[in-house]
Amino acid sequence: MPHTNAVPPPPPWLLMFSAADRAALTDTARTASELLADGARPEAVLPARPLSAGPESERLTVAAADTAGLVEGLSFFADGLPSPRWVSGRADGAAARTAWCFGGHGSQWPGMGRALLDWAPEAAKVLRELDVLLPNGVIEPLLSAADGELGPPDTTQPLIFAVQVATARWLWSLGLRPEAVVGHSLGEVAAAHVAGALTLEDAARVVAVRSRLLAKAGGGGAMATVNLDRHTAARRCERTPGTVVVAAHSAPQQTVVTGEGEATRALVSALEAEGVRCRLIRINAASHSPFVDSVLPQLRAELADLAPATPHIPWISTVDADPDPVGLATADYWARNLRRPVRFTQAVSALARRGIRSYVEIGPHPVLIPPLRETLRAEGVDDPLVVASGQRQTPESVSLLRLLGALYCRGLEIPALDDHIRAEVTDQKPPAHRADRG
Known part of the structure; x- marks a missing residue:
């Protein structure tokens, strides 16, 4: 069915910066933060063409739904404070594959x-x-x-x-x-x-x-993640009364178990009593x-x-x-x-x-x-990039721009997005990094 929204939410912004080194990037972020706080529009704080945008440059991106969020992200980066609004990294080519x-x-x-x-x-x-x-x-x-x-x-x-x-x-x-x-x-x-x-x-x-x-x-099944390797988890499942089995090898020390609801919860309780971290998955079934x-x-x-x-x-x-x-x-x-x-x-x-x-x-x-x-x-993977497209309670428009920012910081050029950004900044059209074009 068609979808309409009489009052659409404000579009988010993605600001992208690059510099030869971290110190220059920090100075750029601080200046941009001060300009925005003084009333400048987001597109006005960006160079027409990012500096040192080539391989091995230091990069910064800030994504937020409004100018206040951009100011916070930029100032937090400049002050060395963590925030989900900013991502930085060296364009080392990791994001190419x-x-x-x-x-x-x-x-x-x-x-x-x-x-x-x-x-x-x-x-x-x-x-x-x-x-x-x-x-x-x-x-x-x-x-x-x-x-x-x-x-x-x-x-x-x-x-x-x-x-x-x-x-x-x-x-x-x-x-x-x-x-x-x-x-x-x-x-x-x-x-x-x-x-x-x-x-x-x-x-x-x-x-x-x-x-x-x-x-x-x-049939009332349950599933849970337990911080055990799959072999240990399998042995604990076998020793638990009722039917509970290994459902997933998620990581070397993380296994999903599943089975009868009562048996699965009993296993989780026993493991938690031993100090093993566990988490019930929100599902009332027992797949796998x-x-x-x-x-x-x-x-x-x-x-x-x-x-x-x-x-x-x-x-x-x-x-x-x-x-x-x-x-x-x-x-x-x-x-x-x-x-x-x-x-x-x-x-x-x-x-x-x-x-x-x-x-x-x-x-x-x-x-x-x-x-x-x-x-x-x-x-033994050195400095991997691991990032998500979505985040609970965060509109996809913001979380997706943060994803693009993370990829850009590790060297990925995004032609379709980059063309929009550079054309609009150069021509002094409406906001350069407004992501209302999908």
């Missing part, structure tokens, strides 16, 4: 996706397409105040998928391309579409079938466990006519031991995706060994950032 990562259940929050409808035409177009393709629609659930965080899988997971794909399409519209894609559980469906293995229509069908059957198999066995034949039958294409972007599997298996995205693959443990840390290790140092988690809220960092640290 970036993996796009798609998380699973647990990233949802009320309000996610709404800014995409108002602010990013390319993303809004995808959401309108999915509004027709997904059984419960997309736009009304995203706009509704009732889109709570504890909904059943068939309500929540299609919306997570929709935000993931819409966000990826917006990044694609700017000319960004991933070196590879990887998904965690549900996130593999978005990865399959972005890789080119599934059309948007087929990917939506996989999400709809998968989430509906998972809800059918829920024997509890989904009963729905797997139906899943295979309903998706039997899928005819996936050969991916044109490398898609690193988190289902099979071989990170590059044959038969990706078939009906049988999605049955294995729902039943087998997620091999996320193994997939990230494979990417790290291919020399990839930059990782973008695409979704409503980061759930993969900690396991990504832990796995990359274990692999």
Whole structure:
């Protein structure tokens, strides 16, 4: 359905600076902060062409929804204070090869996706397409105040998928391309579409079938993240009365367990009493466990006519031991995706060994950032870039500009965005870094 908003939110700003060294960058930020505080417009504090924008330059970006936020970000950077409003780094080329990562259940929050409808035409177009393709629609659930965080899988997971794909399409519209894609559980469906293995229509069908059957198999199941390696976690699962198993190898020292609600919560309580950090995941189902066995034949039958294409972007599997298996995205693959443990840390290790140092988690809220960092640290990756496209309670328009800023600081040039910025600054047109063009 069409979406209108009589009073659109103010567009956010992205300010980008570069300099030969950190001291010069600090001076630039302080000057810009003072000018803005004195009433200057954001475009007036930027040079027509960034200084020392080449390789190995020091870079700074500040993203905020208003001028006051820009002043805070600039002044905090100049004073050496942390703030989510600013990102800095050396343009060392790390962002030239970036993996796009798609998380699973647990990233949802009320309000996610709404800014995409108002602010990013390319993303809004995808959401309108999915509004027709997904059984419960997309736009009304995203706009509704009732889109709570504890909904059943068939309500929540299609919306997570929709935000993931819409966000990826917006990044694609700017000319960004991933070196590879990887998904965690549900996130593999978005990865399959972005890789080119599934059309948007087929990917939506996989999400709809998968989430509906998972809800059918829920039966009061529970899932939790525990800070144990997968082998120790498996032994503790075996010693817990009832059915609880390993559901995901998220990081070397982070494992997801799942099973009967009572058994899973008992395991969590026992581990917490021993000082092990645990976190229950907001889902009332037990994917990647024997509890989904009963729905797997139906899943295979309903998706039997899928005819996936050969991916044109490398898609690193988190289902099979071989990170590059044959038969990706078939009906049988999605049955294995729902039943087998997620091999996320193994997939990230494979990417790290291919020399990839930059990782973008695409979704409503980061759930993969900690396991990504832990796995990359274990692999000895030097100074990786790990950043998310979304943040709970932060409009996508702001969080996406922060993502672009982080990529720019590590050396990525963004042609579509850069062309808008330079043309408008040079011609003295309306605000140069207003991101109201999507």
